[in-house]
Structures are given as C-alpha cells and as structure tokens.
Amino acid sequence: MLQQGDRQEAFATLSRFRGDFCDCLNGRGDALFELTDALLCTDGPVKTLVDLALAPEHRRGHGALYGGLNKGRVDVARLQWAIAGLPLPKAADGRFVLAADVSPWLRPDAATCPDRSFCHTYGRGEAKHQMIPGWPYSVVAALETGRTSWTAALDAIRLQPGADLAAVTTAQVREVIARLIAAGQWHEGDPKILVVLDSGYDAPRIAHLLDGLPVEILGRLCSDRVMRRATPPRVYDPKGGRPPKHGGEFVFGQPDTWGKEQA
Numbered sequence: 140m141l142q143q144g145d146r147q148e149a150f151a152t153l154s155r156f157r158g159d160f161c162d163c164l165n166g167r168g169d170a171l172f173e174l175t176d177a178l179l180c181t182d183g184p185v186k187t188l189v190d191l192a193l194a195p196e197h198r199r200g201h202g203a204l205y206g207g208l209n210k211g212r213v214d215v216a217r218l219q220w221a222i223a224g225l226p227l228p229k230a231a232d233g234r235f236v237l238a239a240d241v242s243p244w245l246r247p248d249a250a251t252c253p254d255r256s257f258c259h260t261y262g263r264g265e266a267k268h269q270m271i272p273g274w275p276y277s278v279v280a281a282l283e284t285g286r287t288s289w290t291a292a293l294d295a296i297r298l299q300p301g302a303d304l305a306a307v308t309t310a311q312v313r314e315v316i317a318r319l320i321a322a323g324q325w326h327e328g329d330p331k332i333l334v335v336l337d338s339g340y341d342a343p344r345i346a347h348l349l350d351g352l353p354v355e356i357l358g359r360l361c362s363d364r365v366m367r368r369a370t371p372p373r374v375y376d377p378k379g380g381r382p383p384k385h386g387g388e389f390v391f392g393q394p395d396t397w398g399k400e401q402a
Contacts, residue, residue, distance in 0.1 A: 152226060159221040163214045170207030173197045219294060223318035228283030228291055234330035236282040237315065239308050240337055241298065245273035256300045274298075277307055279315050282335065305341045309348040316352055331355045 164171045177194035178185060185191060188208075192201040230236045243258030249272075257270040275298045281291040294315050298307060312334060319325050325332065331353045336342050342358025349356070368386030 156221060156225060160218065163218040163221065165212040165214055167203075167207040167211035170199055170203045171211040171213070173199060174204060174207055219314075220318060220322070222293060223315075223322040223324065227281045227293075227319075227324060228287075230282070230333070231284040232330060235319065235325065235332045236335060237279055237293070237312065237332060238282050238335045239277065239279050239312060239340070241275050241277050241304070241339070243271075243273045243275045245271050247271050247273070254297070254299055256298065277304070277311060279311055304339070305344050305348070308336075308340065309345055312345075312354075313349065313352065316354065325353065329353075333357055 160175075161168060161172050173196060174191060176196040177191045180196050181190065181194050188204055189201065191197055192204045197204065227235065243260065245258060245260065246252050246255055249255070252274075254274070255272045256275055258273040258275050260269050260271050261267075277296045277298055278292055279294045281293055283291075294311055296307065296311055298304070316325075316332060319332075333355050334345075334349070334357065336345065336356065336358040338359045338361050340358055342356050342360070345358075346356040365388060367388050370383060371386055373382045
C-alpha cells in the first residue's frame with residue numbers, strides 16, 4: 140500500500156482487503172475480526188490475551204475473545220487468494236522476488252503440544268547453537284529493493300516432524316506462483332520470478348522440481364559444497380581397485396569443466 144502514489148486508491152485497496160478478510164472468517168467472524176484489529180493496533184508485543192481484550196479496538200468481552208479462538212474458523216485458501224490479488228512489492232527491475240525461509244515458533248515448555256520438532260536457534264542463553272522444541276514454519280515472502288520494516292508474507296506452512304524441506308518448499312512456491320499468475324500479477328513476457336534461498340536449501344533439486352515455471356533460483360551454497368559430474372561407465376582395470384562413485388569435479392566459472400551432461 141505504501142508504494143501507491145494515490146492515497147485514495149491505497150485506502151480503497153485496504154478497505155477492499157478488509158472486506159475480503161472478513162469474508163474469510165467462518166464462525167465467530169465478528170469476534171475474530173475485532174481480535175485482529177486489536178492485535179494490529181496494540182502498542183508493543185502482545186504477551187497475554189487479556190491485553191487484547193482490553194484494547195479499544197476489541198469492543199467485546201473477554202469471553203467473546205476465547206470463544207472466537209476456540210470456535211472460530213479461517214478459510215485459509217480464500218485468504219491466500221485475497222493476498223495474491225493485493226499490490227505486491229517488486230525489485231528495481233520490475234520483477235517479483237520471492238524468498239523462502241523457515242522461522243521457528245519455539246515451544247520449549249509446551250510438552251503436550253503435538254507435532255513439535257527440534258528447531259535450530261542461535262543467540263539464546265550463552266549465544267550458542269541450540270536445538271529447542273518448537274513449531275517450524277516455512278514462510279514465502281515477496282521482497283523489494285532497499286531497506287524496509289514491512290514484510291509481504293504470501294504463505295506460511297507448519298513443517299511436520301521429519302518433513303522433506305525441499306519437497307514442501309517446492310509445492311509451496313509452486314502454489315504461490317500459480318496464485319500470482321491467476322490473479323494477473325504476472326503475464327507472459329514479464330521477467331521471470333526470482334526465488335531466493337538460503338544455504339539450508341538444496342537449490343539444484345528445487346530448481347529441478349520447479350522446472351516448467353517462469354522462475355529463476357538463486358541459492359547460497361555452503362563453502363564446502365562440491366559438485367561432480369555423473370559417474371563414468373565402469374571400465375575393467377587390470378590393476379584392480381574400487382570403481383569411482385562420482386565423476387570429475389566441475390568448477391564454478393569454468394564451463395569447460397562442467398561436461399555436456401551438466402551444461
């Protein structure tokens with residue numbers, strides 16, 4: 140909304156989205172809608188539900204707050220389509236840049252919560268790497284050029300214990316791009332969508348799984364990552380020895396080392 144020069148058009152876009160969001164609330168919709176307004180308008184972090192019940196935007200009693208959380212429902216699919224139709228940030232060259240990453244919701248003291256996993260954290264306690272029980276969420280967001288405190292989150296999925304991160308991320312990104320294309324955000328001839336990944340992702344595999352979509356994959360590789368060509372055919376060696384498991388190593392920036400099967 141902040142990128143729109145016309146303030147009236149930005150206000151109209153926000154008003155339409157508020158109406159679409161209200162339509163996505165199934166059951167106890169009014170209570171959930173006021174709860175969302177209170178969550179957005181409260182100063183500082185929200186630590187207890189009672190704080191939300193005391194916010195001016197929440198005009199109902201605290202009983203309605205718990206009733207909305209326990210009995211209310213959100214049509215997630217409808218909300219995803221509503222978000223895909225909003226004005227989204229773009230890079231300086233006019234292309235969409237999507238970033239995928241995992242953000243944990245730590246629940247170390249909630250021993251009875253289901254589907255908890257050990258989440259990798261850093262900077263807690265003595266600033267050491269720790270594995271703390273929690274819920275990891277895979278989030279896809281649209282990036283823009285420059286610094287900003289706003290994040291255009293397009294999708295979020297809770298990862299189940301033992302989930303294949305590459306497979307889940309691929310399906311998630313594919314669905315997000317499909318919604319953007321259906322909403323008219325991307326047309327044939329536009330620059331390809333850039334998908335940015337951290338070093339924890341298998342970028343070559345994700346690029347293979349996203350084959351056929353108008354995307355380009357930009358991933359950060361670990362410093363010790365080694366790429367090798369396919370295993371050569373086994374040839375009888377009179378000296379004996381074990382056959383090789385991998386082919387020769389190819390070097391980034393030297394296409395002559397890649398081989399025809401990797402070019």
